[in-house]
Amino acid sequence: MGRALLFLVIIGLAVYALADVATSDERSRHGIPRAAWLLIVLVPVVGPVVWILSSRAGRRSDGGPAAAGPRGPVAPDDDPEFLWRLEQERIRRERETRGGAGEDPRPTDGDVPDGGARG
Incomplete structure (x- = not known):
């Protein structure tokens, strides 16, 4: 049972990361082509984790993209x-x-x- 659950978590993580890469914009991919990210995400466990961490690094806490320069008035x-x-x-x-x-x-x-x- 534990192995099946672990396998499902790994598959779910990969599916989530693939869908996220497919719908990502250029900024969240950090200049790396979409095809390269799709190949990286296919590496079990490590690929999806690398994608999730790198794509979230360029976002604000409210979910929007982080501004590269100074922000305007709020x-x-x-x-x-x-x-x-x-x-x-x-x-x-x-x-x-x-x-x-x-x-x-x-x-x-x-x-x-x-x-x-x-x-």
Whole structure:
């Protein structure tokens, strides 16, 4: 019974690795041709394990492919361009609220926040 189970596990591992190689992209194959990986996976136990370890090395923990370089913003509040557009929209709304489209809502030298005292 134990030998049959071991044999089934080895066959299942090979079938899984073959299917994974067949549906893999160039990045997860690390530049090695698909045919070469198919031959490697046919080596009992070692081939499928090598494929699984090498193909998973290029993936993030969430299952997506890992980026080679720096990643972009994850959320809108991490995106500098988005934050800049939000600030521009806020400034535009403030101008409309004040009623003067030509006024700049930011303080100038004449607008001193400490009650008008200059020093």
